Amino acid sequence: MRNIVPILLFGFFATMSAALMGFGAYWDTFEHAEPQPIAFPHDTHAGKLGLECTHCHTSVEKSRFATVPAMSICMSCHENAQIDSPELDKLKEYWTNKEPVPWVRIHSMADHVYFSHKRHIKAGVECATCHGDMTVVKEVKKVRTFSMGFCVGCHRANNAPQECSTCHK
Amino acid sequence: MEFLQLNLSAPKASDVEIARYVVILLSLLVVPYLSILFGTTLLSLGLSWRGKTEEDAKFTRLSHDMADRLIGGFGVSSIMVLLPILTMGISFSQILYNTDSNIFQYFFLTFLIAIPALILTNMYKKSFETRDANPTGHYLLGLLALGGLKTTIWGFVSSVTIITFPEKWPLIQSLIPLTFDWNVVIRFLHFIVASLAITGAALLFFFFRWDDGLEDMDEGYRKYVRNFGGGVALGFAILQTLFYVWSIGTVPEFAKSMSLYGVGVGGMFVLFLTTFLLYKLLSEGNTSLVTPIFVLMLGFVLMSLVDDGVARDNALKYQHYALDQFNEKREAEVAAARAEQSGGAVLTGPEYGKTVYETYCIACHDFNNKLIGPSYMSVLPKYEGKLDELTEYIKNPVRVNPEEYPAPMMNTGWSDNDAKAAAEYLLDEYNKRK
Amino acid sequence: MKRRDFLKFVGMASSASILASCGVEKSSEKIIPYLVPPDVEDYIPGEAMYRNTVCTECSAGCGATAKIIEWNPIKLDGQAGHPLNDGALCMRGQASLVRLYHPNRLSNPRIRKGGALEDVSWDEAIKFVRDGLSKANSSGKKSVYLAGQTTGSLSTLLDSFASQSGVERLPAYEAFSHANLRRANSILFNINDIPGYKIDESDYLLSVGADLIETFLNPVSNSQQIYKARKGGHFTWVHVEPAISLTGYKADERKTVKPGGESSLLLFLLNYMVSNGLGKNALSSNLRDGLPSISMGQAASATGLSEDDLNHMAQAFAQAKHPLLIVGGSATSQDGGLSTAVLAGMIQWVSGMIGTTVDFNNAEGMNNVGSLLDIKNLADRLNGNQIGVAFIARTNPLATVPASMKLAESLGNAAMRVVMTDFDSELTEMADVILPLSNGMESWGDVAASTAVTSVMKPVVSKLYDTLSEGDILMKLMGQAEDYGTWLQSQWKDVLGVSDVDALIKKGYADTGYSAGNITMNANAAQSFVSGNKLTGAAAAGGVLYAVPSIRAFDGRSTDIPLTTEIPDPLSTVSYGNYVSVSEAANVGEVNPILKDYPVVSVEGKGASMELPAFVQPHMPENVATIQFHQLDKSMLTMDSNTGELITRVDGASVNATGRTTKLSALAGGFDQQHRQLIPKPGDHHHEGEFEIGQTLYPEIKYETYRWGMHIDLESCTGCEACVAACYIENNIPVTGEDQHLMGREMSWIRIQPYYNEDGTMDSLVMMCQQCGTAPCENVCPVYATYHNDEGLNVMVYNRCVGTRYCHNNCPYKVRRFNYFDWTDEGAWAEPMTRMLNPDVYVRPKGVMEKCTFCLHRIRSGKDFAKDENRDVRDGEIQVACQQACPTNAITFGNLKDKNSEVYKKSQMDKNFKVLELLGTNPAITYSTKANKEEHA
Known part of the structure; x- marks a missing residue:
């Protein structure tokens, strides 16, 4: 024993x-999250080059979805940009055989949640509030848990509607 | 607290690197010592109360010996607690430079609460002499000391925990809502239980090993101390594991990484060895194991602090990037300014302009053919002989015809000197090639 | 510790950790961007686009608008402003979206090689068919092309295909070909077509047998015109029928006529008008003399109507300024139906309806539709082995032709059978070549809504499978390189004189400018008919069984769509299972609606017999029974040998109980209001505030800007259930199947509950969640999954619901539905049905309660749109799905706090009532009925 x-x-x-x-x-x-098929550096594009978010995420002010940019927007610069990097070769390869880049989804909401980018942009919410300051980030990472607590906390702080049917589909 | 934030010069990347390790070392000072203070006060108060009710001298003696040996003087306490908390506050505010977390405010408040707490603990220690004369004063002091220490611990724990939840910074403006945050409660309970475990181990160590143990311990009393210390340490060590696993489990998503769990499993292993040795001590009674137990217990505290550090780094990884970028930009300005002041060879003129062209402009422009931007040969005629206009345009470009050139020219944010040098080079080159 | 123990412990610890970390393989979601963003001007990711198309569920040609989100049509609604159906679709039209996504759709061409059908490519199939054609021509056999009603440019293309490849285009086959009506019109006005009936321009409508609400010609436009006429103020509608139908109940007056007595009624009316010299056009003298006379007494005994009914009807008909007589349905599809049709034509001529309310310019375009005689002739030619390749497109005669014709066996004698359809049926089982047809929404085309209006359509979704539209198949068979779309656009340019195709598609239809010219009655043709034929048929002896076309399946073609079988019949509320409606007098046995036990009866007629559960239909005349046409044993069907009309009246049918009972999924628990005054009788109606509002646990709610409410006008509601189908599709409600319905687990959020009253009338109560002010369901929810929001809605937070179902138990209206299963796993959304899901509405998983939420997602996007223009929502800007689908605007939705909103005005009419208001639930839906109106008016 x-x-x-x-x-x-x-x-x-x-x-x-x-x-x-x-x-x-x-x-x-x-x-x-899995690593992205192409290591797209946000800090170079948004930081060094000073591109606006809406330049690539075109429908963020018009629709609920910000949408990842179409490949033609990438190619509008990279078609003949001189920088040589293995990532750009991958991009060119995807473009030549007409295959869209299967980006890994980092930020996603549950099915029963209604979230509209347009409403938040029009209410004056900065992209950085939820996505962090993209001008400094190499690899997209969640900086907010997007839990109900986070959203409701912000809504309470800025007296946005706190009605269940605002977000619950 | 803003005055500190403003005057604090922006930390260099290396400073931030050091600050992260300094914080862990400082908390290695604060956490065990504060735990032992709190544990001893609690246990000794309990024992002396028991001693009073059951008229058994053994309890009062142990509570008195405990207070004597384990509670250091105010000087020792202030070095081990007050100073580290303050420095941690400063180094954290360096790590969280220009975020809205006003973290220093929380540490400063904890520092202010810690001062009366430590004084009360020492007064409680001295109150043992007059315990028989006015017992109520003794117990009152004990309770006040306990309350003070508890609030200090709660302040310390909430200040450290909030760092791992960047999303809560804008929402929490003062310490009060912070302390009732769910995650803080879990970590506070973990701290309390851990402190009792460490106190048990410290009790054994200081009674049996520290400057070759207490002298006048008769066999009965020795056995009682051994069982009491070992029992408290073993029981609370096991209980502490549950809180430890629970607090790791509730770390926010972006603060998680495989190393977080790796260190956690390591900690489990260390704790297992500790409890195993404690069990051996209790069953076989050889007090030689006391030192490894205490060392292992402190080892576990260090590992849980390292774990917190890992979680913090993951959560702040993006904040560290921001600091790196901020520093790079600042260093560029400082270098430029220093170059100007020192009157050294401020790089200007077309040759420097060429290097600027080769590092930046070449990516989108070429002299003869249209790349992403227009070819210089087609654009420069407008600027022939108008150097400062070209420099002005380079500094903040305006979209001329967006249809043909969808990609906008980025404002490079160069200093006037670079822009001017580049403009000079372009015009020279244009004149040559014309 | 010994070294061995130490090693043992370390081994154990590490193995435990490795074991724990071998998780599931990584399955992270991917985002697939566009290569090039689509340059469609109104495309916004995730938002809806609207494209015009045409509903092809039947040949009426209603204009439709498809709501498209991310290139998937997710909702079909009537095209606003279309001359035929102006913004509404019938129930089958709403459900026809399922036909596009149904997994059982035929997906690629197949050829029967050695008994088994094998998938082949289109070229191979076309080549196989063309070889068959040439082989048939060389062996002197005639190839024939039998299709459903074909109108517009497809008909022209079919003619050119027929002439080019020597294929004989047979008259089109429609189960309900209205052969008698067309024969009568060709005799009297030599137009072999059915006119358009302008009900909204008439002030007295007498409909004899024609089921205007269910299926007659175009039920949607009929209901809309009836609504417009009623809104006009003075409009009375009398419906005369031998059995019970939804149309009968929804008319102002319903008269029961003895089976076969319709011709006597019309003869009496004609005599009445002629003898009193009424009406606008006098009959020629010899026609008037040749007309057999019929006394009041004879008419009364032949029709079964009382004398003063006849008198009253004749006077009202004569005095009406714009009378309209519509005869059809059971009145003409019986022996002697032709004389009834001719009499009706003569009455229409005499009372001057022709050219006014009976408009041949807007005729149905059925002139190339044949009758059963053509099918008989085809069967004989088949038996004589004269037929080479038999093309059968868009119709399934085997399912609807009388069994006596043995069409299936004779079809076997054709050299090759080429079937063009989109679902498997008994026809495809005996086909040699199956050419799958694209859905209406995947193809170019135009359909004649009427001879004067052609609805045009352009594909709104890329093809799901390797299918072709019939036009493309014909082009390929004719060896044309051009595809049907381009040929059609050039056709539109020349025929319709329309240059800008996009503008035409945006408009959705084109006026063909067809005019039938000035029509006069051919007196001597009428004369020879009147003298040559016995005008009044003898009333049927013994029991009569009527096979009526069903509102849910028309002639059976819509049973391919599971949704139409899931939605119950408006009269019997039976969803799954065949049944026969009998009268109480037939005393077939005890019915237990709660346990869904119904007596089994055996129905004999014309030598065949069927055993079916019987539904005791209140007010059904004695020894008359009705059955849904597609559920009848086809051997009981016969043909009128003269005109080829399908006789759907089974004389001498007997219905006798077998003593056994069986389960029948009739969803209503009962049909009588049990003195609960759900729909109050006129007079004893209660006023606003008469009942105090019940208590609730939650604090009193103050509504700031919006208090959403609804008004339902039960008088305009025709019970056609288009709203139920629209609600199913809009809110991703699963189709669950018979076994669930037998357990009473229906899923629809709206139900049309019929209540039969003693005085022979019926009220159908449209029941959905009333969004009660003090809802009994809110207090009992343990997890606050349902609550009353500050805009007056009872909101369901689906992901909080834990499925105690106490709210369903506590709801007096029984409008909550529970997901007993996860219907995605059960296959209700089998691929590609998931593309039909409305992304704005959460698909409820297992164990979650669901109910009508006043289309919360439409309210939200309406407010979102209004907020963009920073103003409040205007009245009528937000339309809920049922309101949008209702052909008679019976449902009005809006903000009750806005004093000049449509819904507020309607909710203030003092003859309104709320259902079960006495319970103090303070519902947000107010109702009004005809009974109240009369007493009020």
Whole structure:
């Protein structure tokens, strides 16, 4: 009977570390985004080159969706830009065989959520509030959890409508 | 607190790098010491109360010995607690430079609360002499000390936790709503339970090993101290694991990474060894294990702090980028300014203009054919002989005909000197090729 | 610790962690951008675009507008301003969107090789057919082309194909070909067509047998015109029929006539007008003398109507300034139907309707439609092995032709059978070549809405499968390189004289300027008919069974769409399962509507017998029974040997109980109001505020700018259920199937609940969530998944719902629906039906309660649009789906706080009522009915 306690202790800590690894596995599988097919540097485009967000995300002021830019917008510059980098070769390759770049979705809302970019832009919300200051970011990453708490907190702070039917489809 | 923010010079990248490690080391000072203070006050108060009710000298003696050996003087406490909290505040505000987190305000408030707490703890320590004369004063002091320490811990924990939740910065303006945030509550409970575990281990260490242990301990009392210390340490160490796993589990999404969980599992392993040794100590009673237990316990505290550090870095990764960019821009200005002041060879003239052309303009422009931008040969005739107009245009370009050239020319944000040099080079080159 | 223990522990710890981290493979979502953004001017990602098209569910040719989001049409509605259906579609039209996305649609051409059908390419199929044609021509066999009613340019193309490839174009086959009506019109006015009936210009409508609301010619335009006439003020509508139909109930007066008595009624009316010298055109003298006379008594006994009914009807008809007589349906598709049609034509001529309310300029365009005689002739030629390639397009005669013709066997004798359709049927089982047809929305085309108006259509969605439109198939068969679209546009330029095709498509229709000229009755043709034929048929002895075309399936073609079977019949509320409607007098046995046990009866007629559950239809005349046409045993059908009309009246039919019972999914628990005064009788109506509002747990709600409310005018409502189909499609409501309906688990958010009153009338109550002010369902929700928002809506937060179903239990209106299954897994949204889902509405998973939310997503986008122009929402700017679908504008929706809004004015009419107002639920929907109007007016 005497050496049962170490086994119990070990069992307890083994389950605890298994739980931790479980959190890790869950994060790695569902929340940890895959690397993008092309490592598009936002800081160069939005930062150094000073491009406006709406230059590429064209429909952010007109529709609920900001939309990832069409390939023709990328090619309008990169068709004959001189910079040589492996990422641009990948882009040219996608463009030549007329295949759109399958970007990995980073920011996504649940199905039952109605979120309109247009409404937020018209209400004067900066892109950086939710997406962070893109002029400094190399790789797009979630900087906000987009949990209900985050949204409702902001709505309460700026007395935006807090009615359930505002966001629940 | 804004005055500090303003006067604080923008941290260089290297400063930020150092600040991140300094913070972990400082918290390694604060966390164990504050835990031991809180644990000892709590346990000794409990024991002395028990001693009073059950008339058993053993309890009062242990509570008295505990207070004596484990609670350092005000000087020691202020070095171990007050100073680190203040420095942590400053280094954090350097890390979170120009964010709206006003983090220094929280640390400063914790610092202010810590001062009375430490004084009260010391007064409680001294109150043991007059314990028989006026017991109520003794217990009152104990409770006040306990309250003070608890508030300090709560302040410290909420200030550290809020850093990992950047999305909450704009919403939380003062310490009060912060302390009742759900995540802060979990980490506060974890801190309290951990402090009792460390106090148990410290008790054993300081009673049996520190300057070769307490002298006049008879066998019964020695056994009681060993069981009491070991029991508290073992029980709370196990309880602490639950809170530890819970707090790692509730880290926000963007603060997670594989290393966070890796360090967590490492911590589990260290804690397992500690509890295993504690069990050996309790069952076989050989007090030689006391030192490894205390070292392992401190080791676990260090690992959980490193874990917090990892979570913080993940959450602030984007903030670090921002600082790097900010610094680059500032360094460019400083270099330019220094070049001007020192009167050194301020790079001007067409040769420098050529380097500027080769690093930036060449990406979209060429002299003869149209790339993304128009060819210079077609544009420059307008600017022949008008150098400052061209410089002006380069500094803040305006879209001439967007249909033919969809991509806008970016405002490069150059200094006048660079723009002028580039303009000179372009005009020279144009005249040559004309 | 010993080294061995240490190693054991380390091994255990690391294995546990590795085990935990082998998770599922990564499945992150991808965003696929455009290569080049589409340069469509009104395209905004995620927002709706609207394109005009034509509904092709039947051959009426209603103009439709498809709402397209991300290039998928997700809703079909009537095209506003179209001369035929002005913004409304019938229930089948609304449901026809499902036909585009249905997984069972035929997807590629197939040829039968050695008994089994194999997928082939189009070229191979076309070559196979052309070889068949040449082989048939060389062996002296005639190839024939049998299609459904074909109008517009397709008909011209079909003629040129026929002449070019020597294929004989047979008269078109329609199950309800109205052969008697057309024969009568060709005898009297030598136009082999059916005129357009201008109900909105008439002040007295007498309809005999024609089921105007269900399926007669164009039910949508009929209902719209009836609504406009009623709104005009003085309009009375009397409907005379031998059995019970929805049209009968919705008329102002309903008269029951003995089966076969219609001709006597018309003869009496004609005699009455002629003898009193009424009407505008006198009959020629010898015609007048040749007319057999009929006394009041004879007419009364032949028709079963009382004498003063006859008198009253004759006087009202004669005194009306613009009378209109419409005869059809059960009146003409019976033996002696031709004489009824001729008498009707003569009455129309005498009372001067021709050219005014009976308008041959806007005729139906059915002149190239044949009758059963042509099918008989085809069957004989087939039996004589004279037919080479038999093309059958857009019709399935096997399903609707009387069994006595044995068309299936004779079709076997054709050298090759080429079937052009979009769904499998018994016809495709015996086909040698199956050429799948594109859906109406995938193809170019034009359809004659009437001879004067042609609706035009252009593809609004890229083709889902490797299908072609019939026009393209004909072009390929004629070996033309050009595709049907380009040929059609050039055709429009010459025939319709329209140069700008885009403007034409935007308009949606073109006026053909057809005029039938000045029409006079051919007196001596009438004379020879009157003298040669016995005008009044003998009343049927014994029981009569009527096979009536169903509002849900027309002649059975719409049963391909599961939604039309899921939506219950407006009279019997039966959704799945065949049934026969019998009268109480037939006492077929005990009915238990709650357990859905219905007595089984055996129906014998014309030598065939069927065993079916019986629905006891209140007010059904004695020994008369009705059955949905597509559920009748085809051997009970016969043909009028003279005109080829399909006789749908089964004489000598007997209905006798078998003593057994079976399950029948009739969704209504019962049909009588049990003194609850849901629809108050005139007079004992209660006024606003008479009942105090009930208590609720939640604080009193103050509405700032909006208080959404609705008004439903039960008098204009015809019970056609277009709103139910529109609601299903707009809100992604799943089609669940028979076993769920048998358990009473229907999913529709609106239901048309019929209540039969003793005085022979019926009220159909349109019931959906009343958005109660003090809702009984809100207090009982444990998770606050349903609450009352500050705009007067009872909002359902679907993802909070945990499925206790207490709210359904607490709702007195029983309008909440529960998702017992995750209908996406159950296949309700099998690929490609997911493309039909409305992205603005959440698809509710298993275990979630759902209900009408007053189209919250439309309110939200309306407010969003208004906020863009920073103003409040204007009245009528937000249209909910049922309001938009209703052909008679019975449903009005709007902001009750806006004093000059349409809905506020209508809700203030003092003869309004609210359902179950006494419970204190303070509902947001006010109703008004005809009964109230009369007492009020």
